[in-house]
Amino acid sequence: MDATKVYYTINHKLREGCHEAFMEIYNKNNRLMYNYIRKYVSDSNTIDDIIHDSFLNLWNAKERISVYHKVENYLFRITRNEIYKYYRERLRKLSIEEEIQKSKTESYVVEGEDCLANLEYEKIYRLAIMQLPPQRQKIFKLSREEGLSYQEIAERLDISPNTVKEHMSLAMKTIRTYLVKEHDIALGIIILSLLAF
The missing domain is CATH 1.10.10.10 (Winged helix-like DNA-binding domain superfamily/Winged helix DNA-binding domain)
Structure with a gap:
């Protein structure tokens, strides 16, 4: 079968809300995603959370997926965004901890615009x-x-x-x-x- 036709079929089913198509995509890609995320994140629970959030975001955005492109491209772009999100949160927490150590005050409030993590x-x-x-x-x-x-x-x-x-x-x-x-x-x-x- 022509590759474009394969993309069209699975993407069209996903856009229509087909759970079987979604599970087919999940079963085909979850291990690849795990190995990809593991390059940047060592904690297995965090990796599982990123995979979960990535597939949830894919499902929520299913109506915007083109039927002419590989759904994996969308999925890995979403996953990459989730990794960014994870690191931004880590940097935010580190910044907060550093400022708390400097100020030694319980009333410290992080100013969003001034924080590197933002x-x-x-x-x-x-x-x-x-x-x-x-x-x-x-x-x-x-x-x-x-x-x-x-x-x-x-x-x-x-x-x-x-x-x-x-x-x-x-x-x-x-x-x-x-x-x-x-x-x-x-x-x-x-x-x-x-x-x-």
Whole structure:
């Protein structure tokens, strides 16, 4: 069966609220997700929570899923967002603990706008992409946001797969330099490692 037709069938069923299609997606991907998350999170209970929240978010967003793209692309993008969320919360807690130690007061209230942990990764991500030339931006977004392979991007833009690979390599170098130079190094490393997926 044509790959596009496979995507269409399972995605269409999911969009219609088919629990069997949802369970098929779950059974096919939960172990892959576990192994992916384990690269960034060591606690097994936290990993299970991230998997649960990722599938719940997929289900809640099912009406917005395109029937022409692999549902796994949506699922792993959601999972990546959940990992960001986990690290933002960890950074927030660390920031609170550090401030409590400094102030030694029980009345301390974290000011959201001033706290490092409240830096939104999405804003940083978009700013990083804006550092790229237009063609490179397009290629990067097709790869990371639409989940297209280098071959698929090459066919869409009428360029060679090697050219796509070259653009992606240069894009990652530019983004890495931007994150390290302009943003907190710890948050930058987290964002960059997840962009590498």
